[in-house]
Structure formats: structure tokens, C-alpha cells
Amino acid sequence: MSLLNTVESAEPKKIAVYVCHCGGNISDIIDVKKVAQTLSQYPQVSIATEYAFMCSSNGQDMVINDITNQGVNRVVIAACSPALHETTFRNALKRAGLNIYLYEHVNIREQASWVHKQDKDGATHKAIALIKAGVEKIIRQDALDEIKIIANQRVAIVGGGIAGMRAALSCARAGLKVSLFEKRSTLGGNLNRESLIYPTNQTAQSVVDQLGSEVKNNPNIDLLLNAKIVSVNGFAGSFQINFIDLDSKEQTIGSGVIILATGFDHYKPYEGEYAYKTSPFIVTLPDFTKILDQSAQPKALLYEGKTIKNIAFIHCVGSRQMDGVDTPLEGKNLNEYCSRVCCTSAIFTINNLKIKYPNTGIFDIYSDMRTYGLEHESLYEKASKNDVLFIRRPLEERPQIEQRPDGTFNVTSTDVLSWNEQIEANVDMVVLVTGMVPSDISDLVDNMKLPRSTDGFLQEVHLKLRPVELANKGIYIAGTSQGPMDVIETLNAANTAGVKAVSLLSLPEILMDPFIAVVDDDKCTGCGLCISECSYDGALTMTDKIVNGKTKKVAQVNGALCVGCGACVAVCQPRAIQVAGWTLDQFEAMVDAIAKE
Amino acid sequence: MTKDSRPKILVITTSHSSYPGANAVGQARLAYDSNTYIIRVPDPVMFPEEFYIKALTNGIAGIIIMSSGSDCPYEGAYPRLAARIQSTYTKMKALNMNINRLKITTICTVCTESFLKEIANMEKVVAA
Numbered sequence A: 001m002s003l004l005n006t007v008e009s010a011e012p013k014k015i016a017v018y019v020c021h022c023g024g025n026i027s028d029i030i031d032v033k034k035v036a037q038t039l040s041q042y043p044q045v046s047i048a049t050e051y052a053f054m055c056s057s058n059g060q061d062m063v064i065n066d067i068t069n070q071g072v073n074r075v076v077i078a079a080c081s082p083a084l085h086e087t088t089f090r091n092a093l094k095r096a097g098l099n100i101y102l103y104e105h106v107n108i109r110e111q112a113s114w115v116h117k118q119d120k121d122g123a124t125h126k127a128i129a130l131i132k133a134g135v136e137k138i139i140r141q142d143a144l145d146e147i148k149i150i151a152n153q154r155v156a157i158v159g160g161g162i163a164g165m166r167a168a169l170s171c172a173r174a175g176l177k178v179s180l181f182e183k184r185s186t187l188g189g190n191l192n193r194e195s196l197i198y199p200t201n202q203t204a205q206s207v208v209d210q211l212g213s214e215v216k217n218n219p220n221i222d223l224l225l226n227a228k229i230v231s232v233n234g235f236a237g238s239f240q241i242n243f244i245d246l247d248s249k250e251q252t253i254g255s256g257v258i259i260l261a262t263g264f265d266h267y268k269p270y271e272g273e274y275a276y277k278t279s280p281f282i283v284t285l286p287d288f289t290k291i292l293d294q295s296a297q298p299k300a301l302l303y304e305g306k307t308i309k310n311i312a313f314i315h316c317v318g319s320r321q322m323d324g325v326d327t328p329l330e331g332k333n334l335n336e337y338c339s340r341v342c343c344t345s346a347i348f349t350i351n352n353l354k355i356k357y358p359n360t361g362i363f364d365i366y367s368d369m370r371t372y373g374l375e376h377e378s379l380y381e382k383a384s385k386n387d388v389l390f391i392r393r394p395l396e397e398r399p400q401i402e403q404r405p406d407g408t409f410n411v412t413s414t415d416v417l418s419w420n421e422q423i424e425a426n427v428d429m430v431v432l433v434t435g436m437v438p439s440d441i442s443d444l445v446d447n448m449k450l451p452r453s454t455d456g457f458l459q460e461v462h463l464k465l466r467p468v469e470l471a472n473k474g475i476y477i478a479g480t481s482q483g484p485m486d487v488i489e490t491l492n493a494a495n496t497a498g499v500k501a502v503s504l505l506s507l508p509e510i511l512m513d514p515f516i517a518v519v520d521d522d523k524c525t526g527c528g529l530c531i532s533e534c535s536y537d538g539a540l541t542m543t544d545k546i547v548n549g550k551t552k553k554v555a556q557v558n559g560a561l562c563v564g565c566g567a568c569v570a571v572c573q574p575r576a577i578q579v580a581g582w583t584l585d586q587f588e589a590m591v592d593a594i595a596k597e
Numbered sequence B: 001m002t003k004d005s006r007p008k009i010l011v012i013t014t015s016h017s018s019y020p021g022a023n024a025v026g027q028a029r030l031a032y033d034s035n036t037y038i039i040r041v042p043d044p045v046m047f048p049e050e051f052y053i054k055a056l057t058n059g060i061a062g063i064i065i066m067s068s069g070s071d072c073p074y075e076g077a078y079p080r081l082a083a084r085i086q087s088t089y090t091k092m093k094a095l096n097m098n099i100n101r102l103k104i105t106t107i108c109t110v111c112t113e114s115f116l117k118e119i120a121n122m123e124k125v126v127a128a
């Protein structure tokens, strides 16, 4: 019995196996001739051959030729990782007129020849077992149709910081309509400030104003300020965003794609953390930037009536926290990640301070100097030349801050750079170099079932293979909603999200891999066990259906909402529900083939 | 070819996380024993208890599930998987099976050292 969205073929299964040499990468270790010869004896395998480079046009032509002229209707290619060439071979099948899902890719390079160099026989044996498992899988594979969804040609973008604006412009310029939702009354997010930013030395506000005016003048962009998103329903191609507008009216807008550009919040230390809030002269870096911007005093920084002659900057406050050393904020995890921008931002601010008030004495207490990125190291060099005294503390040690009766502070720290000497600095002000925390979007996370990393930022599926994509189809992330980034990185990520949105909506219909749950109505007993396993609202429901002339209760999958996680599969005793292309029967047959070899 | 007499280890990886992690081990040209067989799934949460017990009864000596842990992109999948492995352990105990033959762990796309450590640990279990 075929799964519902599959196309079962009446033709006998004719399987071809191709073993790639990868120009010696595989064949120097694995005896590819022996592998092909062994596979040619395997039941239902009609052709088993080896070739120097399967991904070359000759290699692909060989597959196409065997499909067209030899009647091959199932293909197994044993080569490098599917991450590299799965699409190449799917396209070859398409050109030959065969359903692209009737091909199985077996990895015998990264997971065999490259890791078993000292054991050629073992690697050859393993390759044979893995390919046999691939054959067993493809024997049980039916043709699948890509899922087609009529797509609303509008993109909804949540967050009007630079990431949201940049993504909006990328989409709008490609001709898509955009609804840009910003909860505040202004655009720009955390860059809505007058201070200078690295590396361009322009004011943050000027970046915001430039993007803002392009956004406001683009006829494809509907700007919705003071908008509060209440809920999001639907699926890729057809989302509904319910929100409360400027006039407190509830509204709904439809979109085909959603981009989340909800940004970050500055870390706020708790009272007493590095003496924060025990004195007005213990400030965070964002506060200090404002103080510096606003100070009009000619010779030295004047703050709260006090001339500031010496300042200590302490890095990594609220970032790179360690178990047993730091206390997390109430109800939160430790922030173990590096906020990435704060080292450069602190050094950049120090250099600006030195330009305005060259005589200020600076102690910069850091653990690792992460001024990564184009020309950022030169900011560090400049600070070194500016007589900034750098103190490198061990990561697990926290500098001690003690207020003296005269209102100044003694800051004590071990200095790794001078063979662990204890350094004591007497300063008028302490700047806590605070980093980024995810902005509070827990309502959206709960409502939309958004995946978050342990750090609390939104979690893309894969850093290299599927950047800025969430596991939820049709939802992308832009900028610092994903993790700490500077302006350039934010704009790049936002452009990527914009391009992905444009490419998904480039056709009136969205094509999706059909690896979603499917129910065999005949086998379904209507027990409903699968429903409680599914975390995706509306993906799986019970319904009455006429099956074999009788009305019965069966599970029903909404293909646009199901993500294909398979949680439902495990609890279904009669195996009525399966993830198409990844069925339990396929996996059991694969494991049997491996065990037997 | 004659049957490989060494105990076999099945490594269940996730398409988005530990499978690329296993590739990273290869890209770094690190080595482990060839009695290890990696398969990839969208998420191991799809396997019922019986899947593991059947595999361990039919010739697989040890299974390592390399999940994405709390970084799993599928909502609610990890706690469900963890609970399912616990109930598999209960069933294995009832069948007098050594529960160390089934291990659940978290491996990401770059965890090459942890990957090797898990395999080395399972090699010890299946050799015993």
C-alpha cells in the first residue's frame, strides 16, 4: 500500500548503483571495483558500476543514459556527502524524466574513506553494507510529489531595526509587497542614537535615517509603527498576522513569508553585579557612550558634577559567564556566549574618548581581545598607541571594585600579561562593557513555536547549509534576533533573509520537499495517540472520512503545517502514520542490511 | 565477502546537526573504527522503543543516538526523544539487555572530539 501523497509505480523496480572514485579520495582506500561487483549480485540491482567522478557531466550523463535507455527507475549513488551533490543528482534525474525522490545518496567519503584510511578492508566492507542499506531504502521508496502551495506575494517583517529595514528593502526592490511591523514609534531599534559607530565612523542615527528614508519612500513597503503582534496563524505561503495597530484596532494582514528581525536588548547587570547601581559612577557601555556624546566640557569629562580623570573598562559583563563564577539573572540561564561586538565597541569608544579628552587615564580590563573583523584590529592598535593600559585577567576571575571614602574606586585584577601580578587601579568611573541578550519575544516564540538555542536567540536550522532559515517553513531570521552581530554582519544577514524570501516567492506556488507525515487511512484505527505527540498546532487533527465505503475517524495531516519531525510516528502501533521518504519500514530494512553484512 | 565478525555500532544522526558533524570528522581526517554505520534521520524522535530493541536483537551491538539536544529545531522533539529512550531502557532491563548498548547524546555540526569520544566509549561497551 502506498502512502497517500506518493505515486506507486506498477513497473518492476530496476535499480542502478554507481560508486564514485572521487578521483582517488574514495578509491585509494575503498576497493570500488569490489564494491560494484558485490552490489551487482544484490537482489533487484540491475546495474552496478564505478566511475572516476560521478558529479562530472560524464558521470551525470551515465545516470541519465541508464534511466533513458536501460529503463533504470531507482538510483543509488555512493560518493561524497549528500550535502554537496544531492541537488546535482536530483537535477540529473529530473532531466532524465525520473522522479527526483527515487534516488538515494550514500556517503562513503566523509564517513568511510576519509575516516578509515588505516583500514582499507574495513572501509570496503563498510561501503558495501551502507550501499546495500541504500538499496533497501530505495526499494521501499515511491515517487513523491513536491508540495505546492499558492503563495501570498507579501512579506511580513517583524522589527524595524536596521535588519528589518534592510530585509524590507531587499524584498521591496524585487517587487514584493512588504508589511514592516515595529512595536515602537520610531525605526532604528538599538541604533537610534547619536553616537558614532565603527568601522565607518558615522553616527548610528545617520545609518538609521538613510535606511529609514528609503523605507518610507518605497511604495512597496507598508510601515506599521506602534504595532503589537497578537498572534500568527497559517503556514508558508499563507500566514495571517493579527496585530493591534496605532489606533488600538485589531487588524489582520496576510503574507507568504515572515522575517523575524526582533533584535537584541542590552544586558542590564543586577544590583551589586560589578558594584552596579551602588554608585552613579558605575555605568554600562551604552550609558557611557551617551554620557560621552552629551558632555560639552572642553578639557575633561564632567559627569554628575565630577571631573572624570581615570576610567576602568571591564569587558565581558553579562557575556561569557561561567558556572560557579557568575550568577544568572533571575529566571534566566547563564550567558555563556560571547557578545562579539562589545570588545570592538569598547575600544572604539575609548579611542573617541581619547580624541575628545586625551588626558583621561584608561585601564582596560579584558580577558580576550576580540576585535575581529575588517580593520577592527587597527582600533586596538590605535588604543595601544593612545596609552591605554591593558590588563588581561583570567577568564574565571572577576575584578574587584571597592569604593573609597573620596568617591573613587579601587579596581583590582590579576594581570596575565605581567605574570599574574595583582594590579590595582584607582579610578573615578567604571564602565561595564555589557553585551547583548535576546530581546523578549517570548509571546511570539510561544505562539509561533519558534526554536531557540540554549542562549535564547532564534535558532537557524544549520549555520552553513541553511543559514537564516528556521525549521518552521517560510520563516526566516534577520540580524541580531539570531545572535550577536555588528552592523555589517546584521545587514548581510538581513539581505540573506530578504533574498531567501524573494526566492521562495519567486513563483506563484511554493515547492516544498514532501518529507511530511502521511496517514494510511486503511491502517489508521483512529486511536488519536499521534495527536498528543505533535507540537505544531493544526498540523495533525482527527477527522471523519469515508474509507472503503464506511465513515471512520482517522488522523489527518495539514501538509503545510507539518514539519516532518516524526514525533507522531513513534506512537502509532499499526504504522499508519509515517514521514514520507523516511519511513520506519525503510529504516528497519536499512538496519537489517547493515546487521547482516 | 565474508561477514564482518566485529560487533557493529549503529550511529543515528540528525540531518541538520550530527550528520554534518560526522562529515566534519571526515573533513578533519580524524579516524575511528570501521565497524560504525551512520544513518541520518530528520529526527530520531520518530523511532519507537521496538526499533532499538529489534536492531539490538538482530545483530547491532550498540546504538548511539546523536541528537541536537536542546538546540533541536523541532519544537518539543528532544524531551519526547529523551522520554522515549528512558522507556526503552525500562523495556531493555525487562529483557535482561545491557542498557549501555543504547546511548543518547548531543552532537552538533562541529563536535568532532565528542563524536570520537562517544564512538570510543561505545566500542568499549560492545567489546565487553
Ligand SMILES: Cc1cc2nc3c(=O)[nH]c(=O)nc-3n(C[C@H](O)[C@H](O)[C@H](O)COP(=O)(O)OP(=O)(O)OC[C@H]3O[C@@H](n4cnc5c(N)ncnc54)[C@H](O)[C@@H]3O)c2cc1C
Residues within 6 Å of the ligand: A158, A159, A160, A161, A162, A163, A164, A181, A182, A183, A184, A187, A188, A189, A190, A191, A196, A197, A198, A199, A227, A228, A229, A261, A262, A263, A264, A265, A266, A285, A286, A341, A342, A345, A348, A434, A435, A436, A439, A441, A444, A478, A479, A480, A481, A485, A486, A487, A488, A490
Ligand atoms: C554596546 C554596543 C555597541 C555597539 N556598537 C556598534 C558599532 O559601533 N558598530 C557596529 O557595527 N555595531 C555596533 N553594535 C551592534 C549593533 O547595535 C547591532 O548590529 C544592530 O543594532 C542590530 O540591529 P537589529 O535590527 O538586528 O536589532 P535592533 O537594533 O535591536 O532592532 C530590533 C527592532 O525590532 C523591534 N522589535 C522587537 N520585537 C518586536 C516585536 N515583537 N514586534 C515589533 N517590533 C519588535 C525593536 O523595537 C527594534 O526596533 C553595538 C552593539 C552593542 C551592544
Ligand code: SF4
Residues within 6 Å of the ligand: A315, A316, A317, A319, A320, A337, A338, A339, A340, A341, A342, A343, A344, A368, A369, A370, A433, A435
Ligand atoms: S566581544 Fe569581548 S567583551 Fe564582548 S563578550 Fe566577547 S570577549 Fe567579552
Ligand code: SF4
Residues within 6 Å of the ligand: A519, A523, A524, A525, A526, A527, A528, A529, A530, A531, A554, A555, A571, A572, A573, A574, A575, A576, A577
Ligand atoms: S496513532 Fe496511528 S492509528 Fe492512531 S490515530 Fe494516529 S495515525 Fe491513526
Ligand code: SF4
Residues within 6 Å of the ligand: A516, A517, A533, A534, A535, A536, A539, A540, A557, A561, A562, A563, A564, A565, A566, A567, A568, A569, A579
Ligand atoms: S511529523 Fe511532526 S509536525 Fe508532522 S504531524 Fe507528525 S508530529 Fe506533527
